Amino acid sequence: MHRILAINPGSTSTKFAVYFDDKCVLNKTIRHSMDELMSYKNVVEQFDFRKGFIIDALVEEGIEVDSIKTVIGRGGLTYPLESGVYRVNNQMIKHAHKGVLGQHASNLGPMLADYIALQIPNAQAFIADPVVTDELDDVARVAGHPNFERVSIFHALNQKATARVHAQKVNKQYETLNLIVAHLGGGISVGAHKKGRVVDVNNGFDGEGPFSPERAGTLPVGQLIAACYSGKYSEDQIRRMVVGEGGYVGYLGTNSAQEVQELAQSGNEKAKFIQEALFYQVSKIIGEMAVVLEGKVDAILLTGGLAYNEELEKYIQIKTGFIATVYTYPGEDELEALAMNALRVARGEVEVKEYQK
Numbered sequence: 216m217h218r219i220l221a222i223n224p225g226s227t228s229t230k231f232a233v234y235f236d237d238k239c240v241l242n243k244t245i246r247h248s249m250d251e252l253m254s255y256k257n258v259v260e261q262f263d264f265r266k267g268f269i270i271d272a273l274v275e276e277g278i279e280v281d282s283i284k285t286v287i288g289r290g291g292l293t294y295p296l297e298s299g300v301y302r303v304n305n306q307m308i309k310h311a312h313k314g315v316l317g318q319h320a321s322n323l324g325p326m327l328a329d330y331i332a333l334q335i336p337n338a339q340a341f342i343a344d345p346v347v348t349d350e351l352d353d354v355a356r357v358a359g360h361p362n363f364e365r366v367s368i369f370h371a372l373n374q375k376a377t378a379r380v381h382a383q384k385v386n387k388q389y390e391t392l393n394l395i396v397a398h399l400g401g402g403i404s405v406g407a408h409k410k411g412r413v414v415d416v417n418n419g420f421d422g423e424g425p426f427s428p429e430r431a432g433t434l435p436v437g438q439l440i441a442a443c444y445s446g447k448y449s450e451d452q453i454r455r456m457v458v459g460e461g462g463y464v465g466y467l468g469t470n471s472a473q474e475v476q477e478l479a480q481s482g483n484e485k486a487k488f489i490q491e492a493l494f495y496q497v498s499k500i501i502g503e504m505a506v507v508l509e510g511k512v513d514a515i516l517l518t519g520g521l522a523y524n525e526e527l528e529k530y531i532q533i534k535t536g537f538i539a540t541v542y543t544y545p546g547e548d549e550l551e552a553l554a555m556n557a558l559r560v561a562r563g564e565v566e567v568k569e570y571q572k
């Protein structure tokens with residue numbers, strides 16, 4: 216039997232699970248409040264804090280740690296990679312630690328997997344479909360000025376896992392379908408999946424696409440430049456407007472889409488208006504991705520926490536239903552996706568790639 220530990224550090228939570236082959240025997244989500252996380256200067260400083268929860272839970276639940284031989288983490292903001300499973304190596308750790316493409320909780324994925332695997336005799340550490348998974352068509356990389364280039368940063372793990380679940384549901388291979396997949400969580404990314412490759416997607420981390428519960432998405436660039444040079448804000452304050460204090464947090468003071476939904480339903484006009492603006496922006500980018508796929512779209516898939524909201528589904532159906540049928544896969548199962556990738560490795564069904572950057 217293969218025993219697997221899967222670790223998913225998110226912007227507001229640490230999620231982890233233990234699988235015995237394909238059977239989940241432990242699944243935990245520890246939510247971290249804004250106040251808790253704000254007390255750390257950066258993501259890397261949260262390493263011990265997050266690691267503590269995992270080790271404590273394994274001990275409390277009576278899981279024999281030494282029996283785990285595969286530890287797999289969510290891959291972070293290292294240099295771009297093609298989709299797949301990667302062995303954690305020193306270079307990957309160095310780049311995740313430095314945050315070569317930015318600071319995000321997922322940078323702790325390879326670091327935590329590596330640390331825990333090193334404590335266990337003969338255990339190995341991996342990541343799969345990291346947030347820097349890059350399958351963009353070259354034309355999609357052009358930003359508009361030679362000093363800038365678009366980069367692929369998105370919820371690759373959940374977008375691809377959801378796309379595969381859908382393919383199975385309709386008895387097709389993922390690699391034969393054209394899909395638009397919208398991950399609607401703390402961050403939002405919408406990808407054009409062309410026969411198994413994400414040929415275009417908004418950077419769901421900083422500064423592209425729809426606003427989200429805690430991110431600003433695309434901002435009017437002239438106004439942003441003016442704010443940067445106004446002398447009113449530090450770099451850190453501007454960065455926080457884009458990630459952490461943008462979107463619902465900025466307009467309504469909460470990163471909970473559920474709370475916004477409840478406020479809107481109870482007649483709060485501002486919440487209703489801002490919620491509609493988010494739905495509108497998500498619908499608009501689905502239209503963009505339909506153009507990328509030249510209108511040949513087999514299905515539009517909505518996933519992530521916000522996809523539980525039936526109003527969102529109805530709205531997107533009205534705006535984009537002319538493109539393709541809209542299917543909803545609420546929530547995310549990134550831990551299962553990680554664990555199944557690890558199982559395929561343990562069974563020798565998948566080739567493990569090396570991070571060489």
Ligand SMILES: Nc1ncnc2c1ncn2[C@@H]1O[C@H](COP(=O)(O)OP(=O)(O)O)[C@@H](O)[C@H]1O
Nearest residue numbers: 400401402428470471472473519520521523524
């Ligand atoms: N039942 C629900 N209805 C509406 N929104 C929800 C529901 N459950 C979770 N959410 C919202 O989804 C967001 C988190 O989504 P999730 O996909 O878990 O995020 P992340 O991208 O951080 O993993 C939060 O804003 C949360 O309020």
Ligand SMILES: CCCC(=O)OP(=O)(O)O
Nearest residue numbers: 225226346369401402420
């Ligand atoms: C870094 C891109 C992935 C992302 O935004 O994840 P969360 O929504 O979990 O923060």
